[in-house]
Amino acid sequence: xxxxxVIALVLCALTVxxxxxxxxGKAQSCSDIRQFYNGNGFSLKGVPQSEISGEHLRICPxxxxxxxxxxxxxxxxxxxxxxxGLIRDAGRALQASxxxxxxxxxxxxxxxxxxxxxxxxxxxxxxxxxxxxQNTRVFTELYTxxxxxxxxxxxxxxxxxxxxxxxxxxxLFKGANGQYLIGDDYLECVSKQSETxxxxxxxxRDLKLKVTRTFVAARxxxxxxxxxxxxxxxxxxxxxSPECVRAIMKMTYCRHCRGVxxxxxxxxxxxxxxxxCLANHADLDTEWRNLADAMLQVANRFEGAxxxxxxxxxxxxxxxxxxxTMMDNIDTFNTKVFQACGNLREGGTSNNGLEEVKKRGxxxxxxxxxxxxxxxxxxxxxxxxxxxxxxxxxxxxxTLCSDRVATRAQGxxxxxxxMARARYLPEVMGDGLASQINNPEVEIDITKPDMTIRQQIMxxxxxxxxxxxxxxxxDVDFQDTSEYRPRIILFPYIWGLNLSAHFLLLRxxxxx
Numbered sequence: 376x377x378x379x380x381v382i383a384l385v386l387c388a389l390t391v392x393x394x395x396x397x398x399x400g401k402a403q404s405c406s407d408i409r410q411f412y413n414g415n416g417f418s419l420k421g422v423p424q425s426e427i428s429g430e431h432l433r434i435c436p437x438x439x440x441x442x443x444x445x446x447x448x449x450x451x452x453x454x455x456x457x458x459x460g461l462i463r464d465a466g467r468a469l470q471a472s473x474x475x476x477x478x479x480x481x482x483x484x485x486x487x488x489x490x491x492x493x494x495x496x497x498x499x500x501x502x503x504x505x506x507x508x509q510n511t512r513v514f515t516e517l518y519t520x521x522x523x524x525x526x527x528x529x530x531x532x533x534x535x536x537x538x539x540x541x542x543x544x545x546x547l548f549k550g551a552n553g554q555y556l557i558g559d560d561y562l563e564c565v566s567k568q569s570e571t572x573x574x575x576x577x578x579x580r581d582l583k584l585k586v587t588r589t590f591v592a593a594r595x596x597x598x599x600x601x602x603x604x605x606x607x608x609x610x611x612x613x614x615x616s617p618e619c620v621r622a623i624m625k626m627t628y629c630r631h632c633r634g635v636x637x638x639x640x641x642x643x644x645x646x647x648x649x650x651x652c653l654a655n656h657a658d659l660d661t662e663w664r665n666l667a668d669a670m671l672q673v674a675n676r677f678e679g680a681x682x683x684x685x686x687x688x689x690x691x692x693x694x695x696x697x698x699x700t701m702m703d704n705i706d707t708f709n710t711k712v713f714q715a716c717g718n719l720r721e722g723g724t725s726n727n728g729l730e731e732v733k734k735r736g737x738x739x740x741x742x743x744x745x746x747x748x749x750x751x752x753x754x755x756x757x758x759x760x761x762x763x764x765x766x767x768x769x770x771x772x773x774t775l776c777s778d779r780v781a782t783r784a785q786g787x788x789x790x791x792x793x794m795a796r797a798r799y800l801p802e803v804m805g806d807g808l809a810s811q812i813n814n815p816e817v818e819i820d821i822t823k824p825d826m827t828i829r830q831q832i833m834x835x836x837x838x839x840x841x842x843x844x845x846x847x848x849x850d851v852d853f854q855d856t857s858e859y860r861p862r863i864i865l866f867p868y869i870w871g872l873n874l875s876a877h878f879l880l881l882r883x884x885x886x887x
Contacts, residue, residue, distance in 0.1 A: 467611070484525065541566050619652035658768075
C-alpha cells in the first residue's frame with residue numbers, strides 16, 4: 376500500500392470523534408445515562424446498554440450516542456420544563472420583592488389615613504362641640520372618598536374636596552345661625568358667595584393643591600408596584616418557542632447523550648442560547664427602566680415639607696383652622712351674605728353654639744416622631760430595590776447561566792459547546808430581538824415579536840406616563856378598580872385597559 380495512503384488513513388482514524396471523547400473504538404457503556412435517565416423518572420425500556428449510531432437524532436450531534444429518539448424527545452421536554460421553571464422562579468423572586476414593597480407602602484399609607492381620621496374624631500368634639508357631633512357624616516364621607524380614590528375608584532379628588540367644603544359651609548352656616556329659618560335655595564346662594572367671600576380663608580385652596588398632589592402620587596406609586604409585578608408574572612409565563620427548546624435541549628442534555636455529562640455548557644454558548652430564547656424579554660428593557668425611573672421620581676415626593684406624613688396627618692388641624700377662620704369672622708360673613716342673598720326670617724331653634732365654639736379653642740394635633748423615620752426607611756428600601764431591578768430583563772440570561780447552567784470560565788476548552796467538549800468560538804450576541812438575526816444557536820424570526828410581551832411593553836408605557844403626570848402634580852384617569860384590590864400573592868390583573876385603548880392612549884400622549 377502506498378505510504379501516503381497509509382498516513383491518510385491513520386490521520387482519518389485519529390480525527391473521527393470518539394464517543395465520550397475517549398478516542399477508543401470500543402463501544403462505550405451507557406450505564407451513566409441509564410442511571411441519569413431513570414433517576415429523572417423515565418423508563419429504561421428501549422434504553423441501550425452501550426452506544427449506538429446516532430443517525431436518528433434530530434437535535435443532538437449524530438455521532439455515536441446512548442440516546443434513542445424517544446429519549447431525545449423525553450429529555451427535550453425535561454429541559455423545556457426545567458428552563459421554564461428557572462425563568463418563573465426568577466420572576467417569582469422579583470415579583471415577591473415588588474409585592475413586599477407594595478404591601479409595606481399600602482399598609483403604611485392606609486395606616487396614616489386611618490390615624491388622621493382617628494385624630495379628627497378624638498380632637499374635634501372637645502374643640503367644636505355640636506358643630507362636629509351634628510355633622511360627623513361630612514367628615515366621615517371625606518375620608519371615605521379619599522380612601523376610595525387611593526384604592527383606584529374613578530373619583531375626581533378636586534371635586535371631592537370642593538364638595539366637602541361646600542357641605543361643611545352649609546352645615547356651619549346653619550349651625551351658627553340656628554335662630555333663622557334657612558332653606559335649600561338660600562344655602563345655594565350662600566355657597567355661590569363663598570368663591571368671593573372665602574369664609575375658610577386660604578386653607579381650601581392650599582389643602583386642595585397639597586392633598587391632590589400627594590394622593591395622586593401615592594396612588595400612582597403603589598399601582599406602579601402592582602403593575603410591574605403583574606408584568607413580571609405575565610412575561611415569566613410566556614412559553615419557550617420550539618426553536619428555543621431545541622437549543623436548550625442541545626445545550627443541556629445532548630452532552631449526556633454524547634457521554635460527557637460532566638462538561639458543563641460553555642459560558643458564551645449558554646449566553647447565546649438564552650439571549651436567543653429571551654430575546655423578546657430583553658425588549659422590555661427600555662420601558663422597564665423608564666418605569667423604574669418614574670417611580671423613583673415619585674418616591675422622592677414622599678419626603679419633605681409636602682410628604683405624605685405631613686399632608687395626611689395635618690388634615691384635622693388644617694380643617695380645624697378653616698373652621699376657626701370662619702367662626703372668627705362669622706359676623707362679617709353673615710352681613711355680606713345677607714346683603715347678597717337677602718335677610719333671613721327668624722323661627723329656628725336658638726342656641727349658643729357659636730359662643731360655645733369660640734370658648735372651646737382650637738384643635739391641636741401632634742405628629743408622631745417615628746412616622747417620618749419609618750417613611751424614610753420605606754422610601755430608601757423601595758428606591759434601592761427599584762434601582763436593582765432596572766437591568767433585570769437584559770441580565771436574566773447571564774443570571775441563569777452563571778447561577779444554574781454554565782461553567783464560569785470564559786476560556787475553558789473543556790466545556791460543552793453543543794457538539795463536543797471543546798472551546799466555544801462564536802461571539803456573544805447583543806440584547807433584544809433585533810440583535811439575534813445572526814444568533815448561531817437559536818433560529819429566530821425577528822419580524823415576529825411575541826404579542827404577549829408587546830402588550831406588557833404597552834402596559835409599562837402607560838403606567839410610566841401616569842407616573843410622570845403624577846410627578847408633575849396632574850391627576851390621571853384610572854379604570855375604576857375599587858372592587859379589585861390587589862392580592863398579595865397572585866397579583867390579579869389590575870388597572871388594565873384593553874389593547875385598543877392602549878394604542879389610543881399612547882397616540883394621544885405622543886400627540887400631546
